[in-house]
Amino acid sequence: MHTSWLTAKSYGQLSNQVQGPFIAPLPAFDIISVSGTDKHKYLQSQTTCDLDQLNDDTFLRGAHCDAKGKTWSVFHLLQHHDELLVVAFRDELSASVAQWQKFGVFSKVSFASGQDKFATLGIGGAGAETLVSRLGFKLPGGNGRLSRHNQGAVLQLADEHFMLILPKADAIALLDSDYPLAAPTLWLKQHILHGLCYLEQPLIGEFVPQMLNLQAVDAISFSKGCYLGQETVARMKYLGRNKRAAWILQADTDEAPAAGCDIEQQFNENWRRVGQVINAVNINNQLWLIAVLPNDITPADSLRLKSDSAPALQLLPLPYPLS
Structure with a gap:
C-alpha cells in the first residue's frame, strides 16, 4: 500500500469495527494536477465525461479509454484554482497519466503529482453528514456535488458516502484528532455496496465503460463531442452490443x-x-x-x-x- 502521508503506526491503529460515521484514509488513491491553457480542451478529448458541465460546486465522475473503448481508469475530476485535479486509484491513474503525457506533447497541458500537496480520505457510515459538517464543510447537497472549505473539498459520491480531499498537512493532523477513524476497507465495502468500482493493475484495459456500469452513475456523456474510444462506447449504447x-x-x-x-x-x-x-x-x-x-x-x-x-x-x- 502506498503510504506517502500515512505512517505504518497510524495505519496499524485503524479498525474495521467502527460503528456509525467514520473517516478513513485512502492512501492507495492518488491525485494528479492538470494545468496549462489547453487542459480543459485536452481532457475533453480524452475522457467520457463532459468538462463543460464542471463548475465550482460540482465534480465529474468519468473514465479514460483507449482507442478501442477499453477502460484505463475510472476517476473523479474537480477544479482547484487554475488547475484540474484528477483523483483515482494509484494503478489506474498511473496508467492514464502515462498515456495523457504521451499524447499531450502537442497541447499546452502538463501533469504533476499531487501527492506532496494533497491526501485523499473517505467519509462514510450512517450519519456521515455529521462529520462533513464537523469538519467545517457545508453539505454538498446531492450526488455529483462538492463543498469547499479552506483548501479542501468534500465530494458526495452517493448517500452517506463521500470522498475528502485535504492538504496533506491537514490530513496528517486529522489522524491525531478525536474523529472516528476507520480502516480503508470499511469505506471500500460501502463503495462496493453503492455499485462503484476502481481498476487495479490486472484489469486495466479489459472492459468497456458500460461493463463497469459507468453509464448508470453519470460517468459517460453521450452528447459531448468526440473523445478517445467514443465509437465503441456509443455502439454499446445505441446498438445494444454490451x-x-x-x-x-x-x-x-x-x-x-x-x-x-x-x-x-x-x-x-x-x-x-x-x-x-x-x-x-x-x-x-x-x-x-x-x-x-x-x-x-x-x-x-x-x-x-x-x-x-x-x-x-x-x-x-x-x-x-x-x-
Missing part, C-alpha cells in the same frame, strides 16, 4: 480474492467461468465484492468464487437501474 455489467456479490468466507479472480456459474453438473472480480473486501469473514458478469444474471443462478474452498456467492441488488 452483454456484461458489474454486479454486487456477498459470501460467508475468509477469502479475499484479488482483482481478476474468476467467478463461475453452474450449468447442470458443470461449472463454467462467467466473470471476474473487480474489487473485493473481507471484514470479519464476510466477503463483499463487485464483479463483471453477464448482464442477464439473476439471484436464481448458482455462482461461486473459483478457489480452493469455492464459496457460494449471493447476488445483491444494485442501488441504481442499468440502462
Whole structure:
C-alpha cells in the first residue's frame, strides 16, 4: 500500500469495527494536477465525461479509454484554482497519466503529482453528514456535488458516502484528532455496496465503460463531442452490443480474492467461468465484492468464487437501474 502521508503506526491503529460515521484514509488513491491553457480542451478529448458541465460546486465522475473503448481508469475530476485535479486509484491513474503525457506533447497541458500537496480520505457510515459538517464543510447537497472549505473539498459520491480531499498537512493532523477513524476497507465495502468500482493493475484495459456500469452513475456523456474510444462506447449504447455489467456479490468466507479472480456459474453438473472480480473486501469473514458478469444474471443462478474452498456467492441488488 502506498503510504506517502500515512505512517505504518497510524495505519496499524485503524479498525474495521467502527460503528456509525467514520473517516478513513485512502492512501492507495492518488491525485494528479492538470494545468496549462489547453487542459480543459485536452481532457475533453480524452475522457467520457463532459468538462463543460464542471463548475465550482460540482465534480465529474468519468473514465479514460483507449482507442478501442477499453477502460484505463475510472476517476473523479474537480477544479482547484487554475488547475484540474484528477483523483483515482494509484494503478489506474498511473496508467492514464502515462498515456495523457504521451499524447499531450502537442497541447499546452502538463501533469504533476499531487501527492506532496494533497491526501485523499473517505467519509462514510450512517450519519456521515455529521462529520462533513464537523469538519467545517457545508453539505454538498446531492450526488455529483462538492463543498469547499479552506483548501479542501468534500465530494458526495452517493448517500452517506463521500470522498475528502485535504492538504496533506491537514490530513496528517486529522489522524491525531478525536474523529472516528476507520480502516480503508470499511469505506471500500460501502463503495462496493453503492455499485462503484476502481481498476487495479490486472484489469486495466479489459472492459468497456458500460461493463463497469459507468453509464448508470453519470460517468459517460453521450452528447459531448468526440473523445478517445467514443465509437465503441456509443455502439454499446445505441446498438445494444454490451452483454456484461458489474454486479454486487456477498459470501460467508475468509477469502479475499484479488482483482481478476474468476467467478463461475453452474450449468447442470458443470461449472463454467462467467466473470471476474473487480474489487473485493473481507471484514470479519464476510466477503463483499463487485464483479463483471453477464448482464442477464439473476439471484436464481448458482455462482461461486473459483478457489480452493469455492464459496457460494449471493447476488445483491444494485442501488441504481442499468440502462
